[in-house]
Amino acid sequence: MSKVQLITNQLGTHLLKQIDSASSICILTSFVMKSGVQYLKEALKAAAERGAEIKVCTGDYLFVTQPEALRMLLEVDARIEVRLWKSNGVSFHPKAYLFQKENQDSLFVGSSNLSRSALSNGVEWSLSVSDDEAVFSQGLHL
Numbered sequence: 001m002s003k004v005q006l007i008t009n010q011l012g013t014h015l016l017k018q019i020d021s022a023s024s025i026c027i028l029t030s031f032v033m034k035s036g037v038q039y040l041k042e043a044l045k046a047a048a049e050r051g052a053e054i055k056v057c058t059g060d061y062l063f064v065t066q067p068e069a070l071r072m073l074l075e076v077d078a079r080i081e082v083r084l085w086k087s088n089g090v091s092f093h094p095k096a097y098l099f100q101k102e103n104q105d106s107l108f109v110g111s112s113n114l115s116r117s118a119l120s121n122g123v124e125w126s127l128s129v130s131d132d133e134a135v136f137s138q139g140l141h142l
Contacts, residue, residue: 002129002130002131003128003129003130003131004127004128004129004130005127005128005130006125006126006127006128007108007110007125007126007127007128008124008125009121009123009124010119010120010121011108011110011112011118011119011124011126012039012040012116012119012120014108014128015040015043015097015108015119016040016043018097018099018106018108019040019043019044019046019047019052019099020043020046020047021101022047022052022099022100022101023051023052023053023100023101023102024052024053024054024098024099024100025044025047025052025053025054025055025097025098025099026054026055026056026057026096026097026098026099027054027055027056027057027096027097027098027114028056028057028058028094028095028096028097028098029057029058029094029095029096029097029112029113029114030058030059030061030064030065030092030093030094030095030113031058031061031064031065031113031114031115032056032058032065032066032069032070032073032113032114032115033065033066033069033113033114033115033116034066034068034069034072035115035116035117036069036113036114036115036116036118036119037069037072037073037076037114038072038116039116039119039120040114040119041072041076044073044076044077044080045076045077048076048077048079048080049077054077054079054080054081055080055081055082055083056073056080056081056082056083056114057082057083057084057085058070058082058083058084058085058114059084059085059086059087059092060084060085060086060087060092061085061087061090061091061092061093065084069114070082070084094109095109095110095111095112095113095126096108096109097109104130104131105130105131106128106129106130107128107129107130108126108127108128109126109127109129110124110125110126110127111124111125111126112124112126
């Protein structure tokens with residue numbers, strides 16, 4: 001049975017908890033900012049060091065993603081896979097965070113890009129769906 005939760009603030013706290021024990025981490029956000037990478041940096045480093053698979057996909061939509069933020073991600077650990085979606089004028093605006101653990105999959109989807117304000121004190125809404133393998137698989141293959 002799926003557990004669904006509305007998160008109206010402090011998404012970062014929930015993400016840090018998931019990163020701490022996930023074997024697979026997939027971050028798909030339209031915008032990646034230095035402040036967001038800094039917010040998750042130590043947790044992502046620890047996850048990579050314990051062997052978690054980490055993928056981050058962002059885009060060049062509206063040219064908001066900071067190149068320095070992508071460099072920072074690559075410097076956290078060489079095992080982190082970073083991809084850039086070339087929009088070619090097409091909107092690329094997802095905000096999803098997917099986590100796999102041995103006994104639980106979790107998906108967070110909502111309005112939060114990868115920035116400190118979106119993850120900590122900004123007005124953002126996200127839904128968390130846990131324990132639903134089908135939802136996780138669909139999200140991973142979009």
